[in-house]
Amino acid sequence: MTDKKTLFIEGTEAEFTDEANLLEVIKKAGFNVPTFCYRPDLTSFGACRMCVVEVEYPNGRKMINSSCTMPPEAGIKVSLNTEKIRKIRKTVLELLLANHKRECLTCDKSGKCELQKYAAEYGIEDIRFPKLKEEEYEPVDTFNPSLVRDPSKCILCGACVRACSEFQGHSVLGFENRGSKTKVQPMNGRYLSQVDCVFCGQCQAVCPTGAITLKYDIDRVWDLIHNPEKKVVLQIAPSVRIALGEEFNLEAGDNTIGKIYAAARRLGFNLVFDTNFSADLTITEEANELVERLTKGGVLPMFTSCCPAWVRYMETQHPDMLQHLSSCKSPQGMLSPVIKEFLPKYYEGYKKEDIAVVSVMPCTAKKYEAIREQLYGQTDIVLTTKEFAKMIKSAGIDFKKLKDEKADSPFGLYSGAGTIFGASGGVAEAAVRTAYYYVTGEELKDIDIKPLRGVDSSSRTKDAVIDIKGKKVKVRVVSTLKEAEKSIQEIKTGKADFHILEVMACPGGCVNGGGQPISCDDSKIKERRAEGLYKEDTQLEYRKSHKNPDIIKLYNECLGGKPGSHEAHKLLHTSYSDKFTGSYKDIK
Numbered sequence: 001m002t003d004k005k006t007l008f009i010e011g012t013e014a015e016f017t018d019e020a021n022l023l024e025v026i027k028k029a030g031f032n033v034p035t036f037c038y039r040p041d042l043t044s045f046g047a048c049r050m051c052v053v054e055v056e057y058p059n060g061r062k063m064i065n066s067s068c069t070m071p072p073e074a075g076i077k078v079s080l081n082t083e084k085i086r087k088i089r090k091t092v093l094e095l096l097l098a099n100h101k102r103e104c105l106t107c108d109k110s111g112k113c114e115l116q117k118y119a120a121e122y123g124i125e126d127i128r129f130p131k132l133k134e135e136e137y138e139p140v141d142t143f144n145p146s147l148v149r150d151p152s153k154c155i156l157c158g159a160c161v162r163a164c165s166e167f168q169g170h171s172v173l174g175f176e177n178r179g180s181k182t183k184v185q186p187m188n189g190r191y192l193s194q195v196d197c198v199f200c201g202q203c204q205a206v207c208p209t210g211a212i213t214l215k216y217d218i219d220r221v222w223d224l225i226h227n228p229e230k231k232v233v234l235q236i237a238p239s240v241r242i243a244l245g246e247e248f249n250l251e252a253g254d255n256t257i258g259k260i261y262a263a264a265r266r267l268g269f270n271l272v273f274d275t276n277f278s279a280d281l282t283i284t285e286e287a288n289e290l291v292e293r294l295t296k297g298g299v300l301p302m303f304t305s306c307c308p309a310w311v312r313y314m315e316t317q318h319p320d321m322l323q324h325l326s327s328c329k330s331p332q333g334m335l336s337p338v339i340k341e342f343l344p345k346y347y348e349g350y351k352k353e354d355i356a357v358v359s360v361m362p363c364t365a366k367k368y369e370a371i372r373e374q375l376y377g378q379t380d381i382v383l384t385t386k387e388f389a390k391m392i393k394s395a396g397i398d399f400k401k402l403k404d405e406k407a408d409s410p411f412g413l414y415s416g417a418g419t420i421f422g423a424s425g426g427v428a429e430a431a432v433r434t435a436y437y438y439v440t441g442e443e444l445k446d447i448d449i450k451p452l453r454g455v456d457s458s459s460r461t462k463d464a465v466i467d468i469k470g471k472k473v474k475v476r477v478v479s480t481l482k483e484a485e486k487s488i489q490e491i492k493t494g495k496a497d498f499h500i501l502e503v504m505a506c507p508g509g510c511v512n513g514g515g516q517p518i519s520c521d522d523s524k525i526k527e528r529r530a531e532g533l534y535k536e537d538t539q540l541e542y543r544k545s546h547k548n549p550d551i552i553k554l555y556n557e558c559l560g561g562k563p564g565s566h567e568a569h570k571l572l573h574t575s576y577s578d579k580f581t582g583s584y585k586d587i588k
Contacts, residue, residue, distance in 0.1 A: 005074040010081075016072045020044070023051055023067040026078065033080060034089065034118050036208045037157035038068040040523040041457055041507060042166055045069075047158050049092050050118070054079040064088070090122050098129035100209075101137055101152035107210040108148075112518070114208035115155060138183070143191045145371055146199040146215055146364040146514075154184050154211040160203035167507055169482030170313075172197045184211075196316045198309035198481070200505045201364030201514015214364060214515060217381050218391055224356045224381070225268040232356045233343070234269040235335050235411075236260055238276050239362040239422030239510040240385050242532035246517040247389035248399040252525045253532035258404025260360075263392050265405065271347070274407045275359065276414030278335035279421040279430070280545035281554070282306060285572050286328045286427075287434035287545075288563035290500055294473070295439075299323045301476070301491065301501045304427050306330040308369035309505035311576065313481050318488060319578030324501075327573040329375070331421065332359050332366055334572050335411060336378040341571060342558050346410055356380045360388045362422065362513030365505070374574045384515025413550040416537030423530040424479040424509030425452035425462060428502040432466050432475060433544045439468050447543060452477050455508030455530045456523065461486070463498065474498040481505050 004015045007025065014029040021044055026033050036048035046069040053067045056077040064084070079085065096115060104110050138151035158175070161184060165171045172195050176183050186195045204212040224232045241257035250256065257274070264272045286304065293302050305311055305326040314325060328334075336357040344350045358381045359366065370379040383391070392399055406412065417433055420426030429449045436444040451464040452475060462477040476498040478484050484503045490496040506512045511529035512519060519525035542548050560567035 005072075007072060007074060008077045010079065019072055021068050022053070022065070022070045022072045022078065025072045026053070026067060026080070031080060033067055034121075035068060036114055036155055037159055039159055039163075039206050042159065042162045042206070045158050045162065047156065050089055052085060052088055054082050054085055086122070089118075090124065093119055093122055093124050094127050094129060096155045097124065097127050099132055100155070101150070107153070108213040108216075109210040113210060138185075141191045142215065144193040144197070144199065144215070145367040146201060147192060147204055148213050148215050149192060150211055150213070151183065151185065153209045155209055156182055156184060157208060158184070159206040159208065160184065160212055163202045163206045167202050167480045167482060168198065168200065168313075168505065169480075169485050170196065170198065173203060198312045198505060199365040199368045200309040202506060204364070205514050205518060214384055214386060215367065216387055217367070217383060218387050220381050221358055221383060221391070224358065229354060230356045231270045231350050231354050232268070232358060233271045233273065233339055234264045235273045235275045235278070235332065235339070235357065235359045236264075237332070237359065237361045237363075237422070237510065238279060238419050238533060239513060239516065239529065240360050240388070242422070242529045243362065243511065243516045244385050244389055245399075247386065250400065251528070252519070253528035255532050255536055256399075258406070259399055259402040261407055262402040262405040263397055263399060266397055267391055267395055269358070271343075271408045273335065273339065273411040274414055275331045275335055276418035276421070277411045277548070277550065278331040278338065279418035280415050280548045280551050281334050281338070281572065282328055282331050283417055283430045283434050283545035284551060284563045285568060286326050287431045287438055289326055289328060290431060290435050291438045292564070294471070294499065301496060301498050302326055304500070304502045306421070306427060307365070307504050308363070308372075309365040310481065310484065310503045312365070312368065313484070313505070315576055315579055321488065321491070322576045322578070324491075325576055327575065329572055329574045330369065332361060332379055332382075333369065333375050333574065337571050338554070339411065340378070342554075345558070358383060360385065362510045362516045363506070364514035366515075373577075385513075386515060386517060389517075410550050410553065413548060414540075415545050415548045416540045416543035417545045418548075419536045419540070420533050422510040422533050423453070424455050424459075424504050425477040425502065426509065426533065428452055428475045428477050428500060430545060431500065432473075434546045435473075436466070436468055437544070437546055439471070443544070453530075453534070455479070455511060455526050457507065460507065473500070475500050475502070477502045479504045479509055480507050
């Protein structure tokens with residue numbers, strides 16, 4: 001058992017054990033210290049100086065320290081709001097605001113901006129320092145499908161730099177120059193579309209201001225809905241259901257899918273389907289592909305292909321290993337062409353050329369996926385969870401009072417395996433449930449594969465060995481591209497012993513995607529979201545993708561009767577290239 005020690009915060013005794021820094025002890029004791037650069041899942045940086053506190057040591061010596069970088073020490077006395085401390089914080093805020101483009105009313109982060117929040121709390125009214133001129137601000141980068149980078153709102157906290165480096169090991173963003181000329185930007189001031197950004201959106205998830213934000217496509221969706229010549233169909237990803245409620249003051253992990261269906265109809269969507277259905281479809285194809293590779297000498301290990309940030313990373317960083325990627329499209333990539341190809345078969349008055357598919361995804365990289373050359377024109381518009389919440393709010397819909405409704409048929413029924421796609425390990429677990437049946441003809445009895453579960457920082461790499469009638473199949477699950485790179489190097493050096501590698505670029509998987517409500521200040525939120533998905537899995541009638549009767553029906557009526565058929569391969573599989581050719585501006 002860890003020994004407890006004590007220190008004093010504003011005269012109150014506080015215990016600590018293994019907290020990483022003094023700031024965590026302060027928060028645990030019920031106090032709050034402002035900070036811009038600190039994020040629990042990232043290394044401490046101490047750049048913003050907002051979290052400074054006055055520390056008195058047992059020998060009487062007093063010092064000003066940043067609480068996010070200082071380890072807790074027994075016996076110290078910590079003061080949070082001395083005159084000197086408050087003066088430091090107010091000066092920091094004034095300096096930041098002097099260089100900040102203050103267009104708060106139209107800023108995406110208005111109301112949720114930490115600079116705005118602390119400026120109000122500390123009563124900043126007059127700024128003593130000269131404001132930058134309009135021509136001194138750097139241009140805004142909008143030349144990619146997923147993110148907007150506005151340097152005029154950057155406060156140099158470095159959170160985005162660390163997220164890119166520590167989560168993805170990629171370092172697309174970095175500090176350039178020194179002193180008053182310091183900037184955060186891609187190399188040589190390039191646009192994000194001109195470097196190897198994978199568009200995961202974790203940079204904007206940790207940004208405390210409006211320096212990096214989502215690229216909104218809401219107006220384009222309204223245009224489709226108001227177009228009488230279009231039939232606008234919505235699909236909703238697994239992780240949206242357990243996070244969207246947070247935008248309406250519900251708890252993280254609350255499953256609001258019934259309300260989401262209802263809200264979508266009130267917004268004017270003609271039909272509402274569930275991407276969980278096509279997650280089942282992805283699994284039936286992916287499990288079939290895995291079994292074929294295992295039994296017929298295909299390239300192993302097989303990589304999952306549902307994360308578009310991971311796919312882009314492979315194409316730009318490891319094009320020599322593209323044969324490891326499953327050829328299966330992602331659930332979004334499968335459902336959109338299925339809807340356009342087969343919906344007229346089930347609904348009178350629907351023509352392929354008149355159908356527009358909008359998807360709601362937890363992921364900013366899904367916007368990029370929709371314009372990939374191989375998938376372009378199948379998904380018309382991708383909205384993030386946060387964008388969809390904005391649509392609901394702007395339409396005056398009281399989300400919490402909506403009564404639950406069901407998805408439309410025939411692409412709305414799903415299994416628990418489709419649901420758990422949103423958590424790191426869920427894709428691999430779902431694939432094993434079905435692959436076992438394909439090999440043995442029997443159903444896997446213990447389908448809760450606990451070693452593949454977990455979304456916290458300690459479980460970013462997980463291994464499990466599945467016994468399939470004497471055949472030992474080793475499964476590896478990783479989240480973050482930094483962890484994925486370690487597995488890639490094992491393969492290249494001949495040390496890898498796993499057969500399937502599941503990769504999610506975002507820490508914890510899609511539950512923590514770049515398009516989800518912000519969770520960077522509470523590392524437990526993604527765990528509660530994952531718990532919500534696993535809970536729904538246990539409550540559903542079907543828990544294996546191949547048992548979904550609507551999946552079976554789709555194969556029998558439209559896809560050649562079985563997974564891996566010629567018809568299925570033509571519509572549900574894709575190819576990859578050694579780099580992304582063409583720019584967003586070219587495609588748009």
